[in-house]
Amino acid sequence: MRALSLLAVAAVAVGLAGCGGSSSDPAKAVTTAAKTTMAQALVSDFTLHGSKLYGKVHAKITGRGAFSFGPELGYERIDLPAESGKPTAREFLDFLPATFLYTRSISTGPVLFNGKSWVSVTLAGAGSVHSLAPGFAYQAEALSPEFALDEIVWGAKSAKSLGSPIVNHVPMAKYLVSVDLDQAMSKATGAMKAAIGEEITATGSHTTSITVWVDGPGHVVQLTVPLPGSGLGSISMTLSGYGAKLPTTLPADSTILKITGQTAAGGDLLRSTWIFPAS
Secondary structure (H helix, E strand, O other): OOHHHHHHHHHHHHOOOOOOOOOOHHHHHHHHHHHHHOOEEEEEEEEEEEEOOOOOOEEEEEEEEEEEOOOOOOEEEEEEEOOOOOOOEEEEEOOOOOOOEEEEEOOOOOOOOEEOEEEEEEEEOOOOOOOOOOOOOHHHOOOOHHHHHHHHHHHHEEEEEEOEEEEEOEOOOOEEEEHHHHHHHHHHOOOHHHHHHHHHHHHOOOOOEEEEEOOOOOOEEEEEEOOOOOOEEEEEEEOOOOOOOOOOOOOOHEEEEEEEEOOOOOOHHHHHHOOOOOO
């Protein structure tokens, strides 16, 4: 059902048009573009570069997702290559304001975790798994374009123009944005606040740099985000399908293995069911 939902959502992706925007204040231009982008649901095609999967570094892992930023809802699919005797698989993710869910499917059907097909992890608030698995919120949220877009909106302190490249026959404005992570975290809530705090701890830095492409109508259409200390390497995203309609159904409670800060052996359980080991 989730696979069908994502394919249906992805089908609404539309072409990009216009010419790259410009501004005498690049940081303001990029922040405005990030806000414009988050005003509508969208589709995200992404590639992970240098991520650890089953303990081995992979040059490229791809996926697709759909996100609606107002209700903070997202669905994502990651295509997993065969590795260490494990077959090719697909990981499906659901993003909620304080909870992260995932399930895995292979050719014969869903992979079960303690008899359940889904795992939910509490990332913020009561029951947060931070003490069990510090860094997991950073890793999970970084898979969503909302992570980078929120950091830009909340913490962009400067930006440098990198020219006006032509991408798929469409002129863009390209920027390198410097983000103040402390400022971004001060404005964040829920899982995003936890994720940015863990990013600061994992990297030992209070700033990050994100490469952004903006089209003529003022949407962020590409992002390249370094994710040091996450085990994910870096992520590049192409955003499209503005105005996509997302399903709102979530897995039935009876199908979910719930991991919270109170789950017995929760840290070990999380590490055994999740695909990307922390760096």
